[in-house]
Amino acid sequence: MIEVQQALKILRETSPKQIRESRDLKDSLGYVLSEEIIAPIDLPNFDQSAMDGYAVNVKTGNEVYEMIGEVQAGSANEPVLLPGQCVRIFTGAKVPVTANTVIQQEWAITNGNEVRFDRAVEKGRNIRPKGEQIKKGSMALEKGSVLNAASIGFLAGMGITELPVCRKPTVHILTTGNELIPPGHDLAPGQIFESNSIMLQSALNTFGFDEVQVATVPDDYEKTVQVIKTALENADLLMLSGGISVGDYDYVYKALLENQVNELFYKVNQKPGKPLYFGKKYQQIVAALPGNPAAALSCFYIYVLPTLNQMYGKGFQGLKTSKALMAESYSKKGSRAQFLKAKLDKNQVRPLGGQSSAMLKSFSEANVLIYIPTEAETVLKGEEVLVYHIHV
Numbered sequence: 001m002i003e004v005q006q007a008l009k010i011l012r013e014t015s016p017k018q019i020r021e022s023r024d025l026k027d028s029l030g031y032v033l034s035e036e037i038i039a040p041i042d043l044p045n046f047d048q049s050a051m052d053g054y055a056v057n058v059k060t061g062n063e064v065y066e067m068i069g070e071v072q073a074g075s076a077n078e079p080v081l082l083p084g085q086c087v088r089i090f091t092g093a094k095v096p097v098t099a100n101t102v103i104q105q106e107w108a109i110t111n112g113n114e115v116r117f118d119r120a121v122e123k124g125r126n127i128r129p130k131g132e133q134i135k136k137g138s139m140a141l142e143k144g145s146v147l148n149a150a151s152i153g154f155l156a157g158m159g160i161t162e163l164p165v166c167r168k169p170t171v172h173i174l175t176t177g178n179e180l181i182p183p184g185h186d187l188a189p190g191q192i193f194e195s196n197s198i199m200l201q202s203a204l205n206t207f208g209f210d211e212v213q214v215a216t217v218p219d220d221y222e223k224t225v226q227v228i229k230t231a232l233e234n235a236d237l238l239m240l241s242g243g244i245s246v247g248d249y250d251y252v253y254k255a256l257l258e259n260q261v262n263e264l265f266y267k268v269n270q271k272p273g274k275p276l277y278f279g280k281k282y283q284q285i286v287a288a289l290p291g292n293p294a295a296a297l298s299c300f301y302i303y304v305l306p307t308l309n310q311m312y313g314k315g316f317q318g319l320k321t322s323k324a325l326m327a328e329s330y331s332k333k334g335s336r337a338q339f340l341k342a343k344l345d346k347n348q349v350r351p352l353g354g355q356s357s358a359m360l361k362s363f364s365e366a367n368v369l370i371y372i373p374t375e376a377e378t379v380l381k382g383e384e385v386l387v388y389h390i391h392v
Contacts, residue, residue, distance in 0.1 A: 001267040003374060004302075004337045007278070010264050011307050011316070016236075016283040018166035018313040025155060028147045030208045031165040032313040037140040041158055042131035047095040050126040054108055054115060055099035058123050059084035065115045071096065086115055095127050102126035134158075144313060166313030169236035170211040171204055173197050174227060176243035176252060177291065178219045196241040196296050199360070200289075203300050209308060219243070224255040232259060232284050236311060239304060242291030244277050252288050253277065261286050269374055271336045272357030273299040278307075285311070295357035298339045298369065301388060319388040324349040324368070326385055331378040341366040342387065349387055367391055 002010075020034040049055065049071075056065060062084045069079050070088035079087050081098040089095065089102060100123045109116045134140055140158065141151055147163070155163070173196075180194035181187055197214045204212050213235070217227045224243070231238045243252035253266070261279040268276045272295035277288035287304050289296040306318035327350040332338055340351045341362045349370060354362035368387040372379055379385060 001269050001274075002265050003269050004371075007265055007268050007276070007303065008306070008316075011278060011303060012310070014264060014280060015285065015307050015310040015316065016280075018311055019236075021165060021167045022162050023165045025152060025161050025163055028163050028165060029149070029152060031147050031163070031168070033141055033143055033145045033147065033164065034166045034313060035164040036143045037155065037160070037163070039134045039136055039138050039140045039158055040160065042136045043133040043158055044128055044130060047097075047130050048128040049089045049091055049093045049095050049102050050128050051102065051104050052090050053102050053104040053126065054086045055081070055089040055095050056086040056101050056103055056121060057081035057083050057098050058100055058121055063116060065117075067110070067113045067115050100124065144315070146314065168209060168211050169308055169311045170234070171209055171213075171237045171239060171308070172231040172235035173200050173212065173214045173239050173241070174231060175214075175216045175241045175291075176219060176224065177216075180216055182216075195360070196291070196293055199293060199297060200239060200241065200300060203297065203305075204308075207305060207308075209312075219251065221251045221255065224251045225258045228252075228255050228259050228261075228286075232261070232281055232286075235284065237285045237287065237304075237308060239300075240286070240288040241296050242289075244275050244288040244290065256286060256288070269336050271334065271338050273302075273339070274336065276303065278303070290357065292357035293360045294341070294363050297360070297363060298357075301369065301390065302339065319369075319390065321386055321388055323384050324370075324387045326350075326370075326379050326381055326383050329378065329381045330370075330372070332372060332376065335374060337374045338370075338372045339388075340370040340372065342368050342370045344368045344387060344389075349385065 065084055065086040068085050068087060071077050071093045073090050073092040079096050081096055102125060103117055103121060107117045107119055175194055175197045179191050181191045183193045201212050215227060217223050240252055243250045256279055261281045264278040264280055266277045267274055273290055275290050276299050279286040289299045301319055306316045310316040324344055324347050327348040330351055340355060342349050342351045344367050352362040352366055368389055371386045
């Protein structure tokens, strides 16, 4: 059995490198860049009007300007303005080289081709200069950037259509147990509704991992071996729930050995989630989580999420963490590290009732997990603790 930080260190050092692919810009939302992007053009690629108004060649002391034409957005028209002349111009249009300011239309008083302005005309107003946003050849986005709506629009504005990204890891979820019945069916005595797979799939989807397949296998050794074999042939990460402990009908550990999965660690000195297993076969990662729902979800947040993010090019990062002050004292039972379901309000955090590894009601009410390390026995009211923020 190893400590929490040892387990995290092993995963940080052994998680596979990301697989790269090329992807259409329009289908790249949420993906991670596998290379930096260099701007192929200046943006904007010409001096651009920031508003509807008049492009003016300022003449000192001139009160009346002669309007000699107009420039629409998208027009290649390039009128030559002498001092004291102007053209009607529209937002996004190319500012003539001979204009040195753009005055908004609200300031203009027109009379035929004569234009006056009701306040002083100053040079350099309302022009977006060529390359103001980015210069050609400059780095537009760093490697490892997560593509959002703004970055996609930014790249589209430079005419980019294809992007080098990290492929999203494919995940197979496998739940085990004769007692598990899908919701919507009638329960026989001794049966329970299977909830871990939809819970874990929802957690994966929350963080952008949508290449997910789900299967359930009964407590049968040969079937468990075969389902694991198939999953390892098709998934980057296999996440199992249940069957990893040492009961007479817990076949997962033996089935993983049969499939020649190399153990990274088994059992962590923590509560909940002691019977946690991680293994690796070639470039595939196996995470065998406890069957109790709250333990499974805690292990997903603390161990599986940063592993997937590293496989996806984001680095070994999991839930956001911060420090908070305990709203009440708490004493551990036993010598294991603990992850407590808790409610954070401003900078005060309070453990919730229902800390059992089987209870999801309190988990659904929690917004953080409090981490209490192995060496701590009692955490006093007002003492600072590390919290993991559950909701993104």
